[in-house]
């Protein structure tokens with residue numbers, strides 16, 4: 169590994185650019201500045217655009233009429249690091265153990281986007297230019313729903329016009345296995361609060377005579393699924409596009425299935441909607457997930473209290489055919505209908521993004537697959553959909569009219585969003601190679 173590249177990645181990672189935490193806004197902004205300076209130093213022209221939220225970094229080479237315009241999108245923001253005690257080494261002090269870089273953001277997305285940046289840097293150094301009109305668009309709000317990027321795209325539609333967009337922010341199904349992702353689930357978020365008594369109560373003095381919001385919430389959350397793991401919200405599956413038989417056949421042959429999922433997750437057993445394999449449940453079926461639940465006493469020991477309110481943070485993963493607003497309305501109706509007596513329910517809609525599907529056999533899709541094949545010689549490229557979401561890809565299509573190619577470098581055990589997030593140096597190197605082959609193939 170070129171040690172300067174690793175130094176660059178480490179410097180990038182050391183910014184604790186956690187977009188969701190207000191107290192980290194300064195770190196997020198400093199990270200954007202560093203990135204802009206890096207892009208300039210490599211010979212591109214970078215701009216840092218202030219938004220109502222975190223800055224957006226845009227960089228380009230000198231555009232020449234008649235060449236393809238390629239946008240490479242990524243994000244420099246990261247997810248929170250808690251539970252901090254479960255990290256083997258501090259999340260923002262990157263270290264290499266056995267050829268693997270451990271740090272928050274190493275995979276998602278700093279390692280992957282910086283591989284493209286450095287790949288362009290290498291080509292510029294060797295050849296003076298890349299073979300396309302290039303636009304880097306690197307934002308700081310992906311992990312919180314990209315709320316300011318849409319306005320930005322609309323305002324800068326002309327300068328950001330491009331023929332195709334490439335993103336490395338998805339996964340590889342296994343080590344050394346080039347992977348082209350042609351579909352992503354969408355997402356919609358919602359927070360539900362159940363309000364009980366005006367204040368916390370002594371659970372001996374009042375317990376039994378007032379509804380406990382935590383008990384009510386547990387009952388309510390339990391109504392969201394049936395015992396077989398199917399979502400029990402009326403109409404939830406109405407618009408779900410059915411899996412194609414070729415997908416079921418192809419996915420069954422992939423070197424990624426129950427055994428790998430069990431090993432990577434460390435779950436005691438797999439569980440999910442009847443009638444589908446685990447991979448089908450992940451990539452082609454919608455879900456309702458509880459991401460956080462709370463209320464009452466959370467400290468060590470015991471406290472005899474009835475908490476005045478309880479909350480649950482929900483997200484829904486959506487598949488082609490489903491629309492976020494429709495699903496939110498259906499879940500809202502379900503929650504209102506099933507809310508136990510004695511509490512007041514409050515529902516707040518959060519961010520959302522539509523599911524994405526593109527044609528892996530389009531001319532650009534084929535170019536991307538050739539680039540992957542050249543990056544991993546002798547290895548067959550897997551064609552997959554994935555369960556995660558990158559909401560902005562639909563906005564790209566809507567506002568810029570461009571399709572997105574998803575060429576991810578994250579491994580199944582990368583621990584994105586979790587303690588000990590990691591990225592193998594070999595994937596970082598592959599990303600640098602991929603940038604060159606990709607721009608060459610897209611230029612053709």
Ligand code: BES
Pocket residue numbers: 276277310311312313337338339352355519521554555556557558559
């Ligand atoms: N890189 C992920 C998305 C991803 C991960 C796609 C794995 C496919 C496979 C991205 O950074 C992410 O985590 N997105 C969020 C979006 C949400 C906060 C709106 C997600 O999927 O939870």
Ligand code: ZN
Pocket residue numbers: 247276311584585
């Ligand atoms: Zn992420």
